[in-house]
Amino acid sequence: MGGPELEHLIGLFAKLPGLGPRSARRIVLKLLRERETRLLPLADAIRAAANTVRTCSVCGNLDSRDPCTICAAPSREAIICVVETVADLWAFERAQIYRGRYHVLGGSLSALSGRGPEDIAIASLLARIADEAPAEIILALSATVDGAATGHYLAEKLKGFDIPISRLAQGVPMGGSLEVLDEGTLATAMRARRIA
């Protein structure tokens, strides 16, 4: 349908997260119908991002400058929030509730996937802590088996630094209906209950 260039483009879109052949066809048709306003600008933007965006050599964030905008900002507090992915970092930035710095591990320890401490950015975190001596280290890891394992490993490694280590609170999410919550969350929320 439509020649090799079109099929190739649809195939690449179809493999992006959350997309499939149907949505890829819809997107490509839209792009081709609006060539000047969508197709060419998207090609240019991808090229520009490919040329400028790099992984920050300090924290692992993605930015068109290195060190990234956050690492370069003198106003950011000397606290390090350790996250698994850049997506997690962005989620905190969108929430606008944290004004410290970050460290992106690039994943979690995983016995199942065979990811050990040398496969994620733990060595650079330890070097950074020794160098920057932050006032606090926040372990903002996923509430999964792998996230918990990573948190335990890091807490153990960070013991020697004499710096307060904290974790995110776990419980009922905002707007969460108890009826649909899983038992693990309910149990955690019950155990961690606070006097109102």
Add this chain to the structure above:
Amino acid sequence: MGGPELEHLIGLFAKLPGLGPRSARRIVLKLLRERETRLLPLADAIRAAANTVRTCSVCGNLDSRDPCTICAAPSREAIICVVETVADLWAFERAQIYRGRYHVLGGSLSALSGRGPEDIAIASLLARIADEAPAEIILALSATVDGAATGHYLAEKLKGFDIPISRLAQGVPMGGSLEVLDEGTLATAMRARRIA
């Protein structure tokens, strides 16, 4: 977050059909993480499609050749299936149940949107029919008010040609549970019932 190039790219993805800010961020992060295998190939494929894919001057299909692969194929029967969009044409091709030719109107007549006969490819259809004298014309239009209006208008215009004009059957879709079907479909299916 991440500088202007990154935000611009996410903004463009977020405006594609079916995507929003959340899915656009996910896609862009994936692209940047897999720069060599995803980001650069996608940029190249968009550029290649932009440079090669054109609207077929005969039928309105999109293809990297003009006339398109379908129009250029001598094996295709001399029947014209009139569709509203290239997406509809592709749907028939995927189903592999039709070996004739197509004509893409590029939309339907719409009183509400103010689209008249001169806004869609009706003149070129009439010229083509006069020229090619097809054995049949299939009006494969949406089962909507606009699709029906377009079908009536075309049937009227095509009366003079002495060529059989057909329409798609309407009824219960395959795998369709009657319980969830709308009343319009049920009524059409009942009226058009056939002796088993």
